[in-house]
Amino acid sequence: MKRRFVLAATAATVLIAGGATTAVAVTTTAVAVTTDAGPGSPQSGAQASAPLAATAGADGADGREESGDAQKAAGAKTGAAQAAVAAVRAVPGTVTEIELDEDRGALVWEADVLGRDGAWHGLTLDALTTRVLHSHVDRDTSGAHGQDRARAALRGTTVGAADAARAVGQRRGTVTSVDFEDDPAKAVWEVETVTRDGREHTYLVDPRTAAVSAAPADDDHADHDGAGDHDGADD
Structure with a gap:
């Protein structure tokens, strides 16, 4: 009134x-x-x-608008590593991507799994419990090339999505996504985090040694050979 x-x-x-x-x-x-x-x-x-x-009040203390990832991270009760483990329990294979997202007002982890059955599987897991809410198989045969490329890049690796999330560790913020970049020249896990001040950060994790480096500041998706503060796994 x-x-x-x-x-x-x-x-x-x-x-x-x-x-x-x-x-x-x-x-x-x-x-x-x-x-x-x-x-x-x-x-x-x-x-x-x-x-x-x-x-x-919608902005941070320094005037920055709070990022959507920061809001999601604050509401999630499970981490990326937990969700990745739950995904491969449901569908045996390798998690190639996992991301904190929102589905119809609820926080969820969206995971892509390259199954042992040779198919791509998409899973939606509850971000509070990691319970699988939905799963589907990608029937698009045009993705066969991508499967072959991912398998070739994963061959000989010892660090999975859950390991990459743990390697980055809580000191660097809350992990909101882990994505396997199957660059033929140098495959790498790309891990995104958000810190309490709302800032988003990207780290690169070696899929064989778990060594962690900061992604190039100018372009997180640029050449993964960029300089970074290599300090190995934390956890």
Whole structure:
């Protein structure tokens, strides 16, 4: 309910002489203010600025808008490593990608599994319990080339998606996605995290040694040979 009220500001010049008070100039200015106030709400300057305060509250302390990944990470009760393990229990094979997402208002982990049966499987897992909510098989035979390439890149690797998530560790934030980049020149796990201040970070994990490096700052998807702070696995 909108209420309208008037604030009166009065400026007066007063001359005091011989004990007598004489007002020589009086100016009154009426200022109209419109606020959205419910019944019984206090009508004050603070109330009028409430909508602005609510808008500012959507941003971080330094004015950055909180990222969607930060909000999701705060609501998830299970981690990427747990979800990856649950995915391969449901479908034996290799998790090639897992990502924290939202499905019809609920937080879920979306996983891609290259199954031992030779097919791509897509799984949706509850982000609170890692229970499998939905799974399907990709029947598109055009993906056969991608399967062969992924298998070739995975051959000889010892670090899986769950291992890559653990290698990055909690010190670097909450893992929101793990993706296997099957570049023929140098395969790598790309792990994305979000920290409490809302910042998103990308790390590269070696699929054979679990060594961790920061992705190039200018382009997270650029040449994976970029310099980084190699410090090995944390967990």
